[in-house]
Amino acid sequence: MALAREIKPESKEDQDAVFRLWYYAVQQSHSPAYLPYAKALDPTQVPWGTIRKDPLEAWTFYRKAGAMSELSVLKAWATQESARGNRAAQGLINYLR
Numbered sequence: 094m095a096l097a098r099e100i101k102p103e104s105k106e107d108q109d110a111v112f113r114l115w116y117y118a119v120q121q122s123h124s125p126a127y128l129p130y131a132k133a134l135d136p137t138q139v140p141w142g143t144i145r146k147d148p149l150e151a152w153t154f155y156r157k158a159g160a161m162s163e164l165s166v167l168k169a170w171a172t173q174e175s176a177r178g179n180r181a182a183q184g185l186i187n188y189l190r
Contacts, residue, residue: 094118094125108133108142119154127158135163136181137170148185 097114100107112133118126131154133141140146148171155163168189174182 105142112142112144127154128160131155137166148181149188
């Protein structure tokens with residue numbers, strides 16, 4: 094996380110590099126990385142580098158981070174998008190059942 098904080102994420106390449114550091118940190122169960130990692134994967138957030146949005150993975154790490162407001166927003170998004178046929182949103186809704 095210290096190295097991730099040193100990188101100024103001004104370009105997509107920089108954002109991807111920071112994401113890889115967050116990914117490594119969450120794989121090591123380093124809880125301070127959970128929230129920024131989840132936000133990068135959250136489809137309700139602005140794009141982060143070239144990272145593909147993954148609502149289920151975002152949900153998992155928001156829960157680990159205890160980010161209740163982000164979970165609420167993500168669930169509302171999934172409910173709305175699921176009704177529109179969004180498969181990723183439907184996957185999250187099915188997971189939540």
